[in-house]
Amino acid sequence: xxxxxxxxxxxxxxxxxxxxxxxxxxxxxxxxxxxxxxxxxxxxxxxxxxxxxxxxxxxxxxxxxxxxxxxxxxxxxxxxxxxx
Numbered sequence: 001x002x003x004x005x006x007x008x009x010x011x012x013x014x015x016x017x018x019x020x021x022x023x024x025x026x027x028x029x030x031x032x033x034x035x036x037x038x039x040x041x042x043x044x045x046x047x048x049x050x051x052x053x054x055x056x057x058x059x060x061x062x063x064x065x066x067x068x069x070x071x072x073x074x075x076x077x078x079x080x081x082x083x084x
Contacts, residue, residue: 058083 062083066076 059080062071062076062079065071066073071079
């Protein structure tokens with residue numbers, strides 16, 4: 001007799017259920033890796049973005065202080081140079 005053996009034509013006792021479970025597991029693992037890569041990418045560049053905003057905020061405060069007359073031109077130039 002020429003049969004497929006114990007596992008049937010799809011190579012396992014679970015048949016299509018095993019193939020479906022394998023596909024779902026593979027897709028879930030792939031999605032998990034993609035999400036981890038996106039998270040790492042965002043985490044790597046998050047610090048630079050915040051530093052840039054803080055520097056801009058500091059420069060705006062410095063300009064406002066100069067405009068109000070709280071600091072003179074020499075102090076403004078010195079502080080501006082330190083911020084850059």
